[in-house]
Amino acid sequence: MSGQPSCLVQNLSHYIDLTDHDRELLATLERSPRDYSEATEIHSGGDRNRDLYVVKQGWLFSYTDLPDGRRQIVKIHHPGDVIGFPDIAMKHMTTNLRSVEPVTLCPFPKSALETIFTSSPRLSALMLSIALRDQVVFIDLLRVMGRMSAMERVSHFVLDLLARLRITNKDMTDTFRLPLNQSQIADYLGLTNVYISKTFKRLQDDGMLSRDGQQITLTREEELKELVDFEDRYIEMDTSWFPGG
Amino acid sequence: MSGQPSCLVQNLSHYIDLTDHDRELLATLERSPRDYSEATEIHSGGDRNRDLYVVKQGWLFSYTDLPDGRRQIVKIHHPGDVIGFPDIAMKHMTTNLRSVEPVTLCPFPKSALETIFTSSPRLSALMLSIALRDQVVFIDLLRVMGRMSAMERVSHFVLDLLARLRITNKDMTDTFRLPLNQSQIADYLGLTNVYISKTFKRLQDDGMLSRDGQQITLTREEELKELVDFEDRYIEMDTSWFPGG
DNA sequence: CGCCTTCTTGAATATTATCAAAGAACGTGG
DNA sequence: CCACGTTCTTTGATAATATTCAAGAAGGCG
Numbered sequence: 001m002s003g004q005p006s007c008l009v010q011n012l013s014h015y016i017d018l019t020d021h022d023r024e025l026l027a028t029l030e031r032s033p034r035d036y037s038e039a040t041e042i043h044s045g046g047d048r049n050r051d052l053y054v055v056k057q058g059w060l061f062s063y064t065d066l067p068d069g070r071r072q073i074v075k076i077h078h079p080g081d082v083i084g085f086p087d088i089a090m091k092h093m094t095t096n097l098r099s100v101e102p103v104t105l106c107p108f109p110k111s112a113l114e115t116i117f118t119s120s121p122r123l124s125a126l127m128l129s130i131a132l133r134d135q136v137v138f139i140d141l142l143r144v145m146g147r148m149s150a151m152e153r154v155s156h157f158v159l160d161l162l163a164r165l166r167i168t169n170k171d172m173t174d175t176f177r178l179p180l181n182q183s184q185i186a187d188y189l190g191l192t193n194v195y196i197s198k199t200f201k202r203l204q205d206d207g208m209l210s211r212d213g214q215q216i217t218l219t220r221e222e223e224l225k226e227l228v229d230f231e232d233r234y235i236e237m238d239t240s241w242f243p244g245g
Numbered sequence: 246m247s248g249q250p251s252c253l254v255q256n257l258s259h260y261i262d263l264t265d266h267d268r269e270l271l272a273t274l275e276r277s278p279r280d281y282s283e284a285t286e287i288h289s290g291g292d293r294n295r296d297l298y299v300v301k302q303g304w305l306f307s308y309t310d311l312p313d314g315r316r317q318i319v320k321i322h323h324p325g326d327v328i329g330f331p332d333i334a335m336k337h338m339t340t341n342l343r344s345v346e347p348v349t350l351c352p353f354p355k356s357a358l359e360t361i362f363t364s365s366p367r368l369s370a371l372m373l374s375i376a377l378r379d380q381v382v383f384i385d386l387l388r389v390m391g392r393m394s395a396m397e398r399v400s401h402f403v404l405d406l407l408a409r410l411r412i413t414n415k416d417m418t419d420t421f422r423l424p425l426n427q428s429q430i431a432d433y434l435g436l437t438n439v440y441i442s443k444t445f446k447r448l449q450d451d452g453m454l455s456r457d458g459q460q461i462t463l464t465r466e467e468e469l470k471e472l473v474d475f476e477d478r479y480i481e482m483d484t485s486w487f488p489g490g
Numbered sequence: 491c492g493c494c495t496t497c498t499t500g501a502a503t504a505t506t507a508t509c510a511a512a513g514a515a516c517g518t519g520g
Numbered sequence: 521c522c523a524c525g526t527t528c529t530t531t532g533a534t535a536a537t538a539t540t541c542a543a544g545a546a547g548g549c550g
Binding site for chain 1: 309311312315316317319320330331332333334335336337339340355362366369370373374375376377378379380381383384385386387388390391392393433434435474476478481482483485486488
């Protein structure tokens with residue numbers, strides 16, 4: 001193995017201890033990393049379904065458009081994330097993938113999953129768990145979109161981002177960089193860019209958060225969590241039932 | 246095996262040919278059916294995570310409440326569905342489960358899944374695919390909730406139900422029974438019962454559908470599909486990569 | 491028949507969208 | 521290092537969509 005650690009190994013190590021066998025397996029699956037510049041369309045819905053990606057660097061998002069141009073961003077991807085899991089069940093990609101800033105991705109073929117599933121029960125269980133955990137996260141988001149006001153949606157949004165960033169960065173404080181513009185946030189939360197602006201201002205006036213360029217600080221995180229009944233699904237994941245290494 | 250065909254087998258057979266071994270394996274999951282009367286709380290969010298269920302008969306739904314009483318129904322369950330998949334990754338149940346009408350469920354322990362996963366790669370792949378397909382369905386729903394009007398939401402809702410009912414009932418026409426009341430539909434679509442009533446009336450006035458008690462008929466299904474850019478994820482599933490029987 | 495739940499309808503209200511324009515921020519090239 | 525163009529954000533006025541509240545109608549069930 002090279003001196004540079006595999007993206008996938010780095011990511012999955014956050015959840016369980018990987019055996020040497022697992023590490024080697026993952027290393028062989030991974031293709032060489034590839035860079036994309038900012039605001040680049042990496043794949044489109046309807047494309048024949050080939051690769052999954054692990055994010056090595058930078059933020060991206062998956063989205064779908066309606067025929068009349070309305071857009072829904074369905075997932076924001078950070079370093080360490082696996083992109084494309086749900087599409088495994090489909091013949092074609094169901095979403096478009098776009099970089100927010102310059103990114104580095106490690107593609108690996110669908111077939112790699114087969115290898116994992118046949119040769120490492122422990123890794124299989126982890127992959128499945130991550131997919132199911134994501135489903136719970138979608139369900140939480142559905143609740144947000146279905147029943148929460150703009151104020152609550154934005155609050156949930158920043159709390160969720162922070163919780164996710166804390167998976168890979170243990171000593172993350174209450175401040176983080178948010179490289180999305182307000183139109184993108186609007187497309188994620190089902191609102192308009194104008195209303196995102198107004199809502200952020202209100203949250204700031206209420207002293208819940210402060211902004212400085214792309215930096216966001218949650219000054220009253222606990223209060224925000226209570227406001228939106230926030231549950232951290234990233235911490236809560238159950239790996240206790242996994243087969244041994 | 247009994248003369249009565251298992252609805253799980255019926256459901257799964259839609260996707261792949263099941264071997265006798267697979268059928269027997271699945272039959273064990275449905276060994277201990279249990280009845281619940283209508284409007285019964287079957288389990289609650291936060292419960293220690295025990296059983297999954299196969300629906301043998303009747304409709305149910307999974308939902309979550311906000312602290313102030315707002316409710317979001319996140320999934321409607323039909324005969325043949327497996328309930329509780331996403332919770333496998335969590336230590337506790339994340340949603341509440343409630344019957345709409347009298348139902349028959351077959352509870353089975355998480356450990357039964359292990360049996361499947363160790364003894365039938367083909368069934369395992371199918372289970373995983375269904376979980377991932379569900380995730381795609383949630384993503385579609387997110388798009389509906391984030392970017393669509395009440396008219397479009399209701400349209401998508403009835404189209405989705407019909408597509409699902411057609412999995413287990415091939416000769417389903419454009420008419421089906423909808424045992425949910427308008428408050429429940431509202432809680433599913435993130436609207437109010439009043440507005441559901443008004444929206445159904447408008448759809449009826451526009452000649453898109455007709456109602457007779459609980460019976461709904463989609464008189465212009467193709468037009469509705471175009472209106473909401475509907476994709477049938479239940480038909481589209483990719484089973485080509487599965488290991489052999 | 492009478493009671494209960496659900497559905498319908500209308501009026502008033504709230505929330506968010508749309509439109510338009512001005513102000514900030516930022517990178518680029520002169 | 522400044523001027524310019526571009527994109528992003530802010531703000532205000534107006535409009536659309538959905539909610540709330542309230543009351544009456546319809547339907548099922550004992």
